[in-house]
Amino acid sequence: MKSTRFLRTISYRSCPILGIQATRQTVYDDIEILNSFGYEIMTQHGRSNRYFVGDRAFELPEVQVLLHAVGASKFLTEKKASVLTEKVADLLGEVCADRLKALLSENGGDCGNERIYYNIDAITTALMEKRKLSFLYFDCDEKGNKVYRKEGERYEVNPLGMVYSGENFYLVCYRDKYDTPASYRIDKMDDAKAEDAKITKKKEFENFDLNTYKRETFGMYYGEKAQVELLFPSVLLDVARDRFGTIEPVKTDGGYILSTAVRVSRTFFAWITTFEGKVKILSPQNIKDEYRAFIENIYKSLS
Template sequence: MPKGSNQKFKLYRLAQIMLDKTDDEHYITMPEIMKALAEYEVTADRKSIYNDLRDLEKLGIEVEGEPVGKGYHYHVVSRPFELPELKLLVDAIQSSKFITERKTNELIGKLEKLVSRYDAMKLQRQVYVSGRIKTMNESIYYTVDAIHNAISENKKIRFQYYQWNVKKEMELRHGGAWYHISPWGLSWDDENYYLVGYDSVAGLIKHYRVDKMLHIQMSEEDREGREYFKKLDMADYAKKSFGMFNGKEQNVKLLVANYLAGVIIDRFGNDVMMIPKDDEYFTVNVQVHVSRQFLGWIISLGEGVKIISPDEVVEQMKEEIKRLQRQYTILKI
C-alpha cells in the first residue's frame, strides 16, 4: 500500500492527539485516531498507526490498548507529570505574590498542555481558588535570571530599589541611588522572593524584595562576603528573620503554653528543644533576629507565650507595648 501524505509529521501529530484527547478516563478508537490525523492532513493505514503507537513509548508516551467489543480503544497511561503534581504546581504559582497575574495565567496555560484537555479543565478550576494580591512588576523573571547568572559567574550586581508612595506611584529609594551588592542566594518567605546578598560598604548581609528591584545589571567586580556565607544556612536565615526584617540576632528564651507546641515547631523546625516546665508550659530557646516584627509575632500569640530572657529583649517588648498604648491612646482620626 502506498504511503499516505505528510508522513514526516505523522508521529508528532499522533503524539499530540493521544496526549490531548486521552487520559485514564478518556479513550479513543482507531477510526477516531485516523479521523483526527486527517484533520491535520495526515493519512495513514491502520497497520502503520499500530507501529507508531508502539514507537511513542520511545518518546516517553506509553499508550495502552484495551479490547472493547470487536475493536480496541487506546489511551495514554503515563506522563511526565501526574495530575495531582500539576495541581500542586498550579497552586504554588497562583499563591505566589511575586508572579504577576498575566504571567500566572501564561504559566498555568503551559502546564495545562502537559495533560489531556479534560484534565486541563480540572487545572483551570484550580486557578480561581485564591484571589491573591499580585505584584505588578513584569520584569521579575528577568531579574531572577540575572541574579542566577551573576551568582554562577561570581559577579556583583547593580540595581535600583523602589517603594510605593501614598499616590500609589513607584518611588525610587535613596533618590534613585544604585545598590551594589554581592548576590549569594534567593529565599522565599511569606510568598515573596528575596535576594540575600552582601553589602561590602556596610559590611553586612542584607536582603531585598526581588519584585522591587529595577534595572538590574551585572557588575564587572567579583563577589565579596564569601566568608560570611560559608557559615550561613539560607533556610535557617529565613527562619530567624520574621517577615525578612533585619534585627540583632539573639538567643531568646520563651515560656510557651503546651497548646502552642505546633506553632513553635512550624516556625522553628522539628529539632527545636522544648523543655517541660510543668503540666501546662514548656521553655524553648530560639535564635532569631529581634525586630518589631518578631515582637509583633509574640504579641499575636497572646497569653500563651512570654519572653523570659535576655533582659534586653524583655525590655524591648515592654517598650513596644508602651508604644502601642501611646499610639492607641493619642491617635484620633
C-alpha cells in the same frame, strides 16, 4: 494512580484535518516508538481503539500543589500568573487543565512587575557564575507608579541566594562595604544584570546558611540577633515548629521551652503579642524588659 487522558480516537485510515495519512500498521509502529521512549501508551480496545498516556512526570496532586503555589505568589502579576497557570495545568491535559484553573484565585498586585522572570534569570546567572548583580530598586506611590530609590542609582551586590517568604520572593545578598546580609524583593527590581565582575569574597559569608537566615529574619524583620528562651503551651508547639523549623524543646509543667536565635524587633514583639500572653519570653531579662515597654507603650496610646 494512572492517568487516562485520551490522546485521540484514531481511525486506521487518515486524518485530513492535520494532513496525516495513517494505516493500522503505522499507528502500531508509532505507538511502539513512543513506548520505547518511556511514554507508556495504553490501549482501550473497542470498535474504534483509543490510546492514552499511562504515566506522567507529574500526578494530579503534584500539579495542584504547583498551581496553589502560583496562586499564593503575590510577586507575580496577574498576567504572569495566568500564563504560568496555563502551562502548569496543561501538564495534565486540556480537560483537567480547565477544571484545575477554576480553583486558582486571582493574582497580581496593584504595582506589578512584568520583568520578574528576567530578574530571576539574571540572579540565577549571577549565583551560578559567582558574579556581582546590579539592579534598580523601586517603591510604588499611591497611584501605583514606580518611584526609584537612590534617585535611580543602580544597586550593586554580591548575591547569596533567593528566598520565598510571606507571598514574596527575595534576593539575599551583601554589599562590599557591609558585613551583614540584606534582602530585596525581586518584584521591586528593574533591569537586573549579572555583571562581569566576580563577587567580593568575605569571611563572614563563607559558610552562610540561607535557611537559618530565613528562619531568623523573615517574618521578624531586622533587628539585633539574640538568643532567647520562649515558653510555648503544648497546643502551640506546632506554631513554634512552623516558625523556627526543626527544634528540640524542653518539656516543663507549663509547656515547652524553646531556645532559639531571633532578630529582636517590634515585629518580633508584635508576633509574640498575637498569642495573648500564651507565649512568654523567659530570658534574657533585657529583652523581657524591652517587650514589657513595648506592651506598655501600646496601652498608653489607647488612653
